Amino acid sequence: MSRTRSADRIADARVIVTCPGRNFVTLKVITEQGVTGVGDATLNGRELAVAAYLTEHVIPVLIGRDPARIEDTWQYLYRGAYWRRGPVTMSAIAAVDTALWDIKGKVAGLPVYQLLGGRSREGVTVYGHANGETIDEAMAAVAHYLELGYKAVRVQTGVPGLPSTYGVSKDQMFYEPADAAIPTENVWSTQRYLEHTPKVFARAREEFGPYVKLLHDVHHRLTPIEAARLGKALEPYGLTWLEDPVPAELQEGFRLIRQHTTTPIAVGEVFNSIYDARTLITEQLIDYIRTTVVRAGGITHLRRIFDLAALHHVRSGSHGATDLSPVCLAAALHVDIAIPNFGLQEYMRHTEETDAVFPHGYWFEDGYLFPSEEPGLGVDIDEELAAQYPYKPASLPVNRLEDGTMHDW
Numbered sequence: 001m002s003r004t005r006s007a008d009r010i011a012d013a014r015v016i017v018t019c020p021g022r023n024f025v026t027l028k029v030i031t032e033q034g035v036t037g038v039g040d041a042t043l044n045g046r047e048l049a050v051a052a053y054l055t056e057h058v059i060p061v062l063i064g065r066d067p068a069r070i071e072d073t074w075q076y077l078y079r080g081a082y083w084r085r086g087p088v089t090m091s092a093i094a095a096v097d098t099a100l101w102d103i104k105g106k107v108a109g110l111p112v113y114q115l116l117g118g119r120s121r122e123g124v125t126v127y128g129h130a131n132g133e134t135i136d137e138a139m140a141a142v143a144h145y146l147e148l149g150y151k152a153v154r155v156q157t158g159v160p161g162l163p164s165t166y167g168v169s170k171d172q173m174f175y176e177p178a179d180a181a182i183p184t185e186n187v188w189s190t191q192r193y194l195e196h197t198p199k200v201f202a203r204a205r206e207e208f209g210p211y212v213k214l215l216h217d218v219h220h221r222l223t224p225i226e227a228a229r230l231g232k233a234l235e236p237y238g239l240t241w242l243e244d245p246v247p248a249e250l251q252e253g254f255r256l257i258r259q260h261t262t263t264p265i266a267v268g269e270v271f272n273s274i275y276d277a278r279t280l281i282t283e284q285l286i287d288y289i290r291t292t293v294v295r296a297g298g299i300t301h302l303r304r305i306f307d308l309a310a311l312h313h314v315r316s317g318s319h320g321a322t323d324l325s326p327v328c329l330a331a332a333l334h335v336d337i338a339i340p341n342f343g344l345q346e347y348m349r350h351t352e353e354t355d356a357v358f359p360h361g362y363w364f365e366d367g368y369l370f371p372s373e374e375p376g377l378g379v380d381i382d383e384e385l386a387a388q389y390p391y392k393p394a395s396l397p398v399n400r401l402e403d404g405t406m407h408d409w
């Protein structure tokens with residue numbers, strides 16, 4: 001059969017692993033005509049698994065392919081692997097997909113959001129992380145974000161009686177959970193947490209009034225009935241969302257939460273595919289779907305998830321922690337600005353070292369991020385600078401109950 005194809009071919013692709021403060025894995029694809037594209041392939045704490053998957057199993061089949069065939073390449077890597085889904089495979093596919101969108105934009109001379117249908121809004125509303133060991137410290141952090149112009153703030157505090165907990169950092173602007181080569185261990189008490197958390201939001205509403213968007217991340221630590229109780233207790237404080245209230249393997253568990261509370265629910269940063277969210281979306285058991293480009297198979301598959309969500313009153317709320325590189329953030333912003341059902345975008349600022357390794361054209365102003373206007377994604381990797389920061393093993397922590405039982409982190 002004769003095959004129509006564009007004039008260009010993929011000539012080369014390489015994986016760049018770098019640690020400018022934290023580890024990142026980036027795929028760079030180069031065409032015969034010299035167009036380059038980048039994709040984020042970072043999987044926090046499991047970086048080298050994705051790097052090897054790309055180098056050993058994906059790059060060899062990319063060489064010689066038509067870079068213009070994004071959908072076909074996606075299907076080739078997804079169906080062709082036989083072993084479907086999972087964070088390693090889907091992060092690798094995402095990196096290829098993102099790089100090909102970057103190339104398509106450059107060839108067209110258009111920013112990627114134009115290829116996705118153009119702007120649906122002026123700017124992308126982002127939320128920052130206000131962390132504090134105590135409620136007072138957390139309130140000071142909220143005030144700081146509001147001064148910077150943020151319209152939405154996630155609030156996390158220490159829990160009295162527990163030595164350390166999720167989301168609380170020593171540094172006000174940069175929270176970095178992957179803090180040691182061998183996982184550190186935290187101690188958890190649901191009872192103490194449920195007692196404490198409503199007080200945090202009572203204080204926040206008292207100090208900052210009814211209009212700032214407030215969010216909270218439970219980090220998968222409750223059962224459905226406990227999450228229902230927390231959601232109910234938080235209702236007076238009008239949260240924009242309660243994130244990851246329970247581990248989400250059991251999608252139907254969210255029915256129980258939904259029956260008991262009107263606090264909006266956000267889920268999905270660990271999801272890899274539309275099938276992970278199908279029941280949650282189609283039964284309207286959640287309000288925000290938090291998948292993002294690198295974790296959910298690239299722009300092509302993410303768009304599919306968000307389109308399903310749009311049919312069911314579910315809005316986007318893409319994950320944007322520091323372990324997603326500026327390449328992922330740049331790509332996410334093109335999607336965010338274009339889709340009809342955008343909700344919020346998480347924005348944890350990268351360090352200066354990271355920003356220097358990944359020169360980018362997106363910018364923050366008055367609580368909004370704006371995607372680059374350059375052709376493609378408007379982000380790159382400075383490979384010489386990246387080479388100065390060799391990979392350092394870093395793991396996410398684990399969590400145990402007070403009696404030593406392993407619990408969800």
Ligand code: GCO
Pocket residue numbers: 044177217219269319320321322323346396
């Ligand atoms: C968030 C997340 C992160 C994750 C981290 C794991 O909502 O931003 O929960 O802080 O824990 O991305 O790698």
Ligand code: MG
Pocket residue numbers: 217219243244269
């Ligand atoms: Mg989270």
